Amino acid sequence: MMKRLFFAEFYKTRKICYIVPSVSAVVLILFTCLEWYLYFRQGDSGIYAGLNIIYMFLSFSMLLTISLLCSMVSETEHQSQGLKFLFASPVNRMAFYFTKAVWVILLMLWYSILVLGGFCLVWSLYTNKILPFSFLVKQIFGCLAASFPVLSIQLFLSISIPNQTLPLGLGVTGAISSLFLPRITQYDVLYILPWSYPSMSSPFIGGYTTWIAIAMGSGLILFVAGAMGFCSLEIK
């Protein structure tokens, strides 16, 4: 069933779903380069300051891309009234929901590989200094793993609500808040919000692996809750 659902998902996915993560990755790379060139180039850290800039904007870019992708893969079903057809067919609802999540994760993996590859390319073209490859890998894929709770929330909202204004609004707000939440030191309690996990899961932060583990755990709980909510959904 999963394999069939997956191929069907591949068939019906709009081209824009492949374009969005690609464009998003390119914009992040270009923006980071521009930011570094304009403001950080002459600093003490030199080229390595680029890693700080990635840290600043990666979570925003990643959460925004996740929100867009969740809305787009769900919108395909809402526009076509596909949920009505699927729910009236012998298709396992849990498997269907799981396939959607896997599809978004795969597209986000593509985004992460593009970001990683793009930075490696820019780095190798610009400087001969040693590329901190493992740091970059931890930075990008740690952020991706820590985005799992937000993905679970966005996917559930996008697929449950036909009007995408609310899920997208929450997605954009969450992505913007990820820029600030980890930097608010007065209210530590804000760190428990899922939107703060991607920024907290950077190798720049001490104990970042704990945050990745917390994010994965809470993401799994939210995902299972979302899947159960989806299974009990009524198609009006």
Next chain:
Amino acid sequence: MSEYIIETDGLTRRYGQHVSVDHINLRVPKGKIYGFLGANGAGKTTTIRMLLSLIRGDEGSIRIMGQSLQRDREKILRNVGSLVEGPSYYGHLSAYKNLKIICMLLDLPEKDIDEFLDIVRLSPFARQTVKGYSLGMKQRLGIAQALIRRPKLLILDEPMNGLDPAGIQEIRNLMLSLCHQQGITIFLSSHILSEIQTIADEIGIIQNGRLIFQDSIQELEKKSTTRLLVRIENQQEAFRVLSAAGADVVLQEGELLISLSDEIDQARVFNILQSFSIQHMQELTVSLEDIFLNLTGMDGSL
């Protein structure tokens, strides 16, 4: 084994205080076309949504092909094709690809696609994106989607919507052939009486969420009483004589309207009125629409 393919017992659905479907007991016989008739808002689509497990009932049970829908949902739906309130389709894909997705999902042979596109006359447009299709073409695609899994039961909610007269005729013939040649049971909802009258073997009438009639069309027609319209001199006296003989008679606008029954048949009326000078006599036939309006208290919007 039950002779019914769909059986519901006390099926009820409420939306807040409003009871949309009120304890209905459907009995849909196998291998027949069952017309589910009701005015707009009577509860037809809500019932169909429950039959397809799109929504849950608040009370009652549903058995399809002898199995509980709640327990064996996926097993049952494997043999059920449906079209509810318009077709579901991916507009950015062609009709062929839409059907291909269904074949992938339900593990059906892809070679069947052309056959079903042909059945619904969409073969010439099979490679065009569906968003450019007319309403009728989309409806036909919906029917192909319902048929491609070769179901034992077809549940169609107002399938003629958006079709032109030729399309309606074609789909009607298709349903008849599916039922009579392939033995597929068809559960067909509509608010258009003539649509049901021409093809259904059995009929169910729903009014304000209640199933007020369920039997064959012949049984429904029996519910009608043939009436005689008589123009006669001295109507007041004729009215008195007929009433005294036990006839159900109404005097309106100078004419007598007599309901015929086993006791008061046409010959008996002639006998009673032989001393009167009859100017005009006409037998009034009652259409299914009249019967329907009569049953539903004439308050249904058709």
